[in-house]
Amino acid sequence: MLLEIKDLNVSYKTVNGVASILEDFQLQMQEGQIVSIVGESGSGKSTLGQAVTKLLPMSGIAEGQILLNGTNIVKLREDQMTEQRGTEVFMIFQNPLNSLNPVKRVGSQLIEAINIRNTRKKENLTEELMYEEAVETLKIMRLPDPDEIMKRYPHELSGGQVQRVVISMAIILKPKLLIADEPTTALDVTIQAQVINLLKQLNREYKMSIIFITHDLSLAYVLSDRIIVMYAGRIVESNPSESLIKSPLHPYTDGLLKSVPTDYKTSGTLFSISGSPPSFFDMPVGCRFNLRCPKVFEKCREEEPKLRGRTDGSSVRCWLYE
Numbered sequence: 001m002l003l004e005i006k007d008l009n010v011s012y013k014t015v016n017g018v019a020s021i022l023e024d025f026q027l028q029m030q031e032g033q034i035v036s037i038v039g040e041s042g043s044g045k046s047t048l049g050q051a052v053t054k055l056l057p058m059s060g061i062a063e064g065q066i067l068l069n070g071t072n073i074v075k076l077r078e079d080q081m082t083e084q085r086g087t088e089v090f091m092i093f094q095n096p097l098n099s100l101n102p103v104k105r106v107g108s109q110l111i112e113a114i115n116i117r118n119t120r121k122k123e124n125l126t127e128e129l130m131y132e133e134a135v136e137t138l139k140i141m142r143l144p145d146p147d148e149i150m151k152r153y154p155h156e157l158s159g160g161q162v163q164r165v166v167i168s169m170a171i172i173l174k175p176k177l178l179i180a181d182e183p184t185t186a187l188d189v190t191i192q193a194q195v196i197n198l199l200k201q202l203n204r205e206y207k208m209s210i211i212f213i214t215h216d217l218s219l220a221y222v223l224s225d226r227i228i229v230m231y232a233g234r235i236v237e238s239n240p241s242e243s244l245i246k247s248p249l250h251p252y253t254d255g256l257l258k259s260v261p262t263d264y265k266t267s268g269t270l271f272s273i274s275g276s277p278p279s280f281f282d283m284p285v286g287c288r289f290n291l292r293c294p295k296v297f298e299k300c301r302e303e304e305p306k307l308r309g310r311t312d313g314s315s316v317r318c319w320l321y322e
């Protein structure tokens with residue numbers, strides 16, 4: 001098992017007290033698997049990615065087990081975690097500028113990444129070969145004028161270019177586990193498609209496992225083996241992609257699917273789930289989705305359901321299935 005997350009809770013210390021964000025998060029990932037995490041803004045997707053790379057802000061507290069190749073990274077010291085970052089696990093941040101050092105040129109950062117891999121995997125590459133590889137990788141990402149880009153600082157690039165430089169880092173490092181947090185949001189559709197294909201290729205060729213964080217259910221569907229749907233810090237459904245799209249279990253997943261703009265053409269209006277997600281400081285009693293759920297009944301307002309595994313490999317957190 002490459003990654004096993006057991007009973008993970010993450011909270012943030014804030015001026016209003018401690019906000020418990022992720023609770024009871026569970027995930028099992030085999031080598032070579034692609035899992036997408038979908039859910040509305042604020043549901044805790046980036047928090048999860050940051051917990052798995054141990055890059056939560058100072059105010060973030062993780063409890064539970066995140067076993068990466070059997071090592072619980074929740075318990076690791078920073079210097080031990082540094083050894084894991086890059087080649088074991090690498091994260092493409094939602095704001096890609098966060099993945100780069102603002103005061104170093106793009107070229108030297110790419111070469112540094114090649115050097116890390118070179119040292120850890122004992123490849124003995126010369127400096128010339130490393131430079132060539134950096135340029136070639138930028139070319140794969142279709143960055144214009146890669147020799148020129150190598151000389152620039154991150155702030156001298158457009159948002160989409162920065163995002164492609166960070167994806168180049170992932171291509172270079174070939175981590176066992178890549179966490180890609182909305183990696184295509186700043187990219188236009190043609191480059192987006194190319195990035196998705198590239199992720200698939202890295203997955204096929206290097207058995208790279210990927211946690212793909214996205215708002216976009218259709219992207220999640222084309223890319224991943226399994227989709228995990230989050231709502232207000234909870235997993236509400238985890239299902240193989242095909243079944244999730246064809247026969248969603250949770251009413252929230254159903255609502256998300258209906259909101260995908262393919263219905264727009266046929267009906268003329270876009271479906272949207274009514275209401276908005278609750279505040280982490282004022283969660284409804286019972287199921288966190290109960291205020292917006294079209295299938296709500298009494299029990300849902302009394303007690304929160306547990307995430308239950310089902311015989312077909314799916315899990316769902318909903319009283320309809322108890």
Ligand SMILES: Nc1ncnc2c1ncn2[C@@H]1O[C@H](COP(=O)(O)OP(=O)(O)OP(=O)(O)O)[C@@H](O)[C@H]1O
Nearest residue numbers: 012014021040041042043044045046047048057059
């Ligand atoms: N440093 C922090 N301190 C306090 N609360 C935070 C912090 N970072 C995130 N949060 C809160 O945690 C919750 C989850 O945030 P997170 O960034 O994980 O959501 P997300 O699902 O990635 O959203 P989006 O789709 O908008 O990127 C939100 O309510 C957010 O306000």
Ligand SMILES: [Mg+2]
Nearest residue numbers: 045046047094
């Ligand atoms: Mg996010």
